[in-house]
Amino acid sequence: xxxxxxxxxxxxxxxxxxxxxxxxxxxxxxxxxxxxxxxxxxxxxxxxxxxxxxxxxxxxxxxxxxxxxxxxxxxxxxxxxxxxxxxxxxxxxxxxxxxxxxxxxxxxxxxxxxxxxxxxxxxxxxxxxxxxxxxxxxxxxxxxxxxxxxxxxxxxxxxxxxxxxxxxxxxxxxxxxxxxxxxxxxxxxxxxxxxxxxxxxx
DNA sequence: CCCTGATTCGC
DNA sequence: GCGAATCAGG
Numbered sequence: 001x002x003x004x005x006x007x008x009x010x011x012x013x014x015x016x017x018x019x020x021x022x023x024x025x026x027x028x029x030x031x032x033x034x035x036x037x038x039x040x041x042x043x044x045x046x047x048x049x050x051x052x053x054x055x056x057x058x059x060x061x062x063x064x065x066x067x068x069x070x071x072x073x074x075x076x077x078x079x080x081x082x083x084x085x086x087x088x089x090x091x092x093x094x095x096x097x098x099x100x101x102x103x104x105x106x107x108x109x110x111x112x113x114x115x116x117x118x119x120x121x122x123x124x125x126x127x128x129x130x131x132x133x134x135x136x137x138x139x140x141x142x143x144x145x146x147x148x149x150x151x152x153x154x155x156x157x158x159x160x161x162x163x164x165x166x167x168x169x170x171x172x173x174x175x176x177x178x179x180x181x182x183x184x185x186x187x188x189x190x191x192x193x194x195x196x197x198x199x200x201x202x
Numbered sequence: 203c204c205c206t207g208a209t210t211c212g213c
Numbered sequence: 214g215c216g217a218a219t220c221a222g223g
Contacts (some may be wrong), residue, residue, distance in 0.1 A: 003214085020206065035216050037207060042214070046208085151223090153205065175204095 001030030003039060011036060015045055140185035145173030157183035159190070 001007070007028055014024045021040065022033040040046065141161055147170060152158050157172035158181045174183035182190050 022205080032216070033207090034218080038209095038214090038216050041208075151205090155204070 001028070008039070008043070011039060012043070012045065015040055134189070137185045137189055140174065140183065141172065143174065144170065146170035147173030157181070157186055159183070159186035 003011075010028060011024055014027060015021075019027075020033075021036040025031050025033040025036045028036070144161060145156070146161075147156060149171065151173065152171055155176055157174045157176045159172040160169065161172060162169035172183055172186060174185075176183050177187055180187050
């Protein structure tokens with residue numbers, strides 16, 4: 001593959017969007033992330049730092065991109081722990097908590113966090129989670145890697161834990177199942193069988 | 203170990 | 214110009 005104008009354009013656009021080199025490479029196809037990085041440098045689009053234009057605050061924008069069509073859309077977390085640690089009223093001193101809505105806040109905060117135009121995918125909600133499954137999840141969450149939003153990858157569990165409005169919030173981060181947004185434990189509670197038969201024999 | 207971008211250097 | 218190998222980091 002060669003760097004046609006079109007491909008370069010895609011590269012520029014994606015790079016400007018803050019996409020990683022590997023993501024760009026995957027999108028373009030036929031090139032490795034090294035090639036992308038090499039091209040980026042040759043084009044002089046290094047980092048948006050040091051350039052003529054000052055970019056004090058890049059501002060991570062993790063909002064779902066409208067034009068982009070992801071094969072396996074990362075299903076947004078449906079509804080994590082039934083009762084994490086409801087913050088009755090937290091001062092929320094959060095100085096700069098650019099936590100883009102990753103999912104509707106499971107916690108009844110003052111105001112609901114609206115997911116940016118993200119059409120919530122079909123979510124087989126199930127309020128009833130078997131006690132054992134819940135216990136399992138609890139156990140797993142003890143080992144959670146406590147990743148931040150930016151640390152999530154396609155291979156990390158994106159299950160949110162805690163209160164998004166406070167420091168007491170993180171993502172599970174454990175290895176996610178292939179193609180799934182969550183780890184084994186969280187997939188278990190996220191994707192329940194439709195019928196809410198709470199006592200399924202096992 | 204997963205990932206990130208940065209740099210080098212033979213082609 | 215290209216990009217694999219390598220480097221340096223999180």
